[in-house]
Each structure stands twice: as C-alpha cells, then as structure tokens.
Amino acid sequence: LQTFKSRIRRCFQLLIRMIMKKLVFFLVCLFTMQVVVADNDKPVTFEQLPQAAQSFVKKHFADRNVAFSKMDKDIFDVTYDVMFVNGDKLEFDKQGNWKEMKCKHGLVPETAVPAQIVKYVKTNYPEAKILQIEKDRYEYEVKLSNFWDLKFDLKFNLIDMDRDDD
Numbered sequence: 001l002q003t004f005k006s007r008i009r010r011c012f013q014l015l016i017r018m019i020m021k022k023l024v025f026f027l028v029c030l031f032t033m034q035v036v037v038a039d040n041d042k043p044v045t046f047e048q049l050p051q052a053a054q055s056f057v058k059k060h061f062a063d064r065n066v067a068f069s070k071m072d073k074d075i076f077d078v079t080y081d082v083m084f085v086n087g088d089k090l091e092f093d094k095q096g097n098w099k100e101m102k103c104k105h106g107l108v109p110e111t112a113v114p115a116q117i118v119k120y121v122k123t124n125y126p127e128a129k130i131l132q133i134e135k136d137r138y139e140y141e142v143k144l145s146n147f148w149d150l151k152f153d154l155k156f157n158l159i160d161m162d163r164d165d166d
Contacts, residue, residue, distance in 0.1 A: 041072055042070060044069050049080050050092065050094070050096030053080055056092075060112035061090070065086075066082060066083070067083045067085045069083070080094075087104045088104060098135065099134065100133070104131075107129045113142075116152075116156035117156060128146040139153055140152040140154075149162045
C-alpha cells in the first residue's frame with residue numbers, strides 16, 4: 001500500500017510539473033505577442049496620410065493646425081489619427097475614410113457630418129452642437145453639447161439615445 005501511495009504521489013508531481021511547464025510556455029508566448037502588438041504606433045507626416053484623409057482635413061478642418069499624425073497598426077487593420085493643436089482628434093481607416101471626429105475644444109464642422117444627422121440635430125435640439133461623431137460598420141454615434149448621445153443606423157434612422165450628464 002505504501003508503494004502504491006508513493007507511485008501516485010510521484011505521478012501527481014510529474015503531472016503538476018508538466019502543467020506548470022506548459023503554463024509558463026503559454027505565458028511567455030502571450031507576453032511576446034503583446035510586445036509585438038504593442039509597438040504599433042508610427043508617426044507619419046500629413047502628406048503620408050491617405051489622399052482621402054488629407055482632402056477631408058483640408059476641406060473641413062482648414063482653420064485648425066495639425067499637431068501630429070500617426071499610423072496605428074493592429075493585427076488586422078491600419079488606422080490613421082490626426083491630432084490638432086487644440087486637442088481635437090480625427091481617426092481615419094486605411095482608405096482615408098473618417099471613422100471618428102472628436103472635438104474637445106471646438107465643434108465638429110457641420111459640413112463634415114452627414115446632412116441627415118445635421119438636420120435631425122437642428123430640428124430636435126436647435127441649441128445643441130455636435131462635439132463628437134463616430135462611424136462604424138453598423139451605426140453612427142453622436143455626442144451633443146447638451147449631453148445627449150444619439151445613435152443612428154446607416155440609413156440615418158434614430159435607433160437609440162441616452163443622456164450623459166455625469
């Protein structure tokens with residue numbers, strides 16, 4: 001009986017050791033992957049942005065000075081950010097189409113926002129201004145100066161709204 005117990009104990013210790021080795025290997029791989037992915041920001045000149053992004057900035061944000069621009073590489077995607085001296089920020093996809101306009105110290109120019117959204121905001125919130133707009137594959141999300149967050153589908157139908165006064 002004593003021999004049997006010692007064999008079981010030995011097998012259990014070998015099993016634990018094997019599991020620990022695999023866990024350490026997995027953690028090393030995970031850490032290595034994070035290091036590779038974390039080094040994804042690369043400064044670029046304004047002229048290195050996609051042509052569509054350059055045209056968009058020149059047309060709708062000509063009155064603002066660009067502080068810097070950068071290319072952000074993810075595993076699956078590339079985006080470009082443009083930061084202005086006043087802290088406002090634009091984000092573009094790899095083709096140069098805008099994804100987000102975030103104006104902390106100014107307003108998103110009405111000419112840069114889809115006309116249907118501008119019309120809805122002016123009709124329903126005439127005192128409010130658009131501070132931020134974000135577009136993804138499924139919807140537009142709009143933050144207004146009166147603390148309302150509006151969501152529109154891609155056909156510009158209002159699908160959600162929330163008040164954020166904190």
